Amino acid sequence: MRFASRAISSLALGALVLALPLFCDAYWLDVCVSIGLYTLLALSLNVILGQAGIFHMGHAAFFAVGAYVTAILNTQAHWPIFAVLPAAGAASAVFALAVARPIIHLRGDYLLVVTIGIVEIVRIALLNDMGGLTGGANGVFGIARPVFFGFKIVKSVHFHYLVWGMVGVSLALFHSLWNSRFGRALNCIKEDDIAAECCGVDVARYKLTAFVLGAFWAGAAGTVYAAKMTTIAPESFNFMESVIIFAVVILSGGSQLGILASSFLFIGLPELLREFSSARMLIFGLAMMMMMIWRPQGLLPPGRRRYRIPGLSGAGGEAGG
């Protein structure tokens, strides 16, 4: 029953997203692409922040590494975009491993400010044209369009399907991750890391793995972003960007549906407020406060984990998250 209703709602949502280009003009289609990108980023941050409960406010750094690796490999070494995608993800993952390794044991807010520091360091490094590759404040331009089995992805519609296709794949993967041994271990760490440690969960290693996995996904999202924009600059990866991804995850409550809803709200709302022009960010800030006061637990917190225990009579046992 649960499976069936879940399948139906996923299909309905998928159909809705597929049909979006029919209702949108070019401008709103770009907004949809942007929402898709933020969904990807939020899903990847959710592994770290939502599932493992690590206070990570520096996701834009991993996004930036992915985007810049893409840009550099594509413009300098002329790798096609889809060949760069795994490389960009891997570069972000390696970067995450290197920076997270020494700091992973820091507690809550100390980790939070260190991750903010990482975003700033990455942004300054990019701005100062590190290694003569990042192009300083102007960034890198002339990134090629991706070619998918001979089909060149140029228009917003194409990118819409590319991004949302990736979102679909990510949703499926992260859903099974959530239900895996790994997902349960992360949850356990989030609820109480000392108890987790006592149960034999290698807390530092799981946290590090969550970081690396989230960073890989953010790096891949960076590739798509670079290919869509064809020009990237350090200012696209500032602290504010990290804050928005962070806020999307917190407002979502942690479930996948919540992340979709909260991405639409966060990225769509400023666009809807466009007619207020200069006051729109003011209203946006106010809305952020009001939404949190209205739903402190987030839009859609994930339901309790349910398990079917074979051999048990009745509907099945229940185990708490």
Added chain:
Amino acid sequence: MELFFQQVLNGFAVGGIYALVALGYTMVYGVLKLINFAHGDLFAIGAYLGLTLLVSCNLAGILPPLFVMPVVFLMVGLLVALIGFLLERAAYRPLRQAHRLSAVVSALGASIFFQNAVMLIYGARFYVYPDFLRPDFTVSVFGHSLSGIRLLVILASIMLMVMLSAFIHRTKTGAAIRAVAIDQDAARLMGINVDKVISLVFLIGPGLGGTAGLMVGLCYGQIDFTMGWSYGLKAFTSAILGGIGNIPGAMLGGLLLGLVESLSAAYVSMAWKDAIAFLALILILIIRPTGILGERAAEKL
């Protein structure tokens, strides 16, 4: 050597400002375990209010010269304190029982709100404190001529910090603040009005932050609406560096960060100074995970 002394002085001046702002972060964190991201913007509001009072309201022309600065400092402090008080009521009190990160997002929203409010009221351009307000004199110390206004900023920030320390450690209200920071429930059982203490902290912290904003205007002359984020982030880093929740830690962290920043700007690279400051933070936290003066709280068992 001349350059070195100049840079140490600059470092202490900017460090004193960081420390004053960091006190607001650390005190709020102490009682609520909340990072008040809007605090940096309250500091920026202080800088703008100071300009308005001095120039548009022409207090500089009305009051006798000797009284201008103390009166303006007091007014800015009080006005920003009032905004901080209202902020806590509106944005944080409803989230007192919620998950900590929900309150953080509310604080981020408040920060965006304030920043854009300042931008809408004053415009997106930067403002300059007029020269006649900024006393330009040098003091000679051990044969080095040092900028007088920077010395004044250092003195003023040290004075405010000493006053705050005395208040926190010598008065009954200060003891109540410390008690709430240690254990809210126990403090409530001892008859302390926790809500009142939290409101008081939201008066003191932003008040100090607002005066720090005025100091930035007087010392560096130029203010803009994004200064809340840049200075706020540094001040918050200072608070963490010293051990968040710890008042002497915030002061030490601020001065240290200011010093690191100005020395690295002079001797390493101007463009990389912010990166070096954050790198220093990361290195110190790797060695001391709870900051320089932060106590190693025993993990619950």
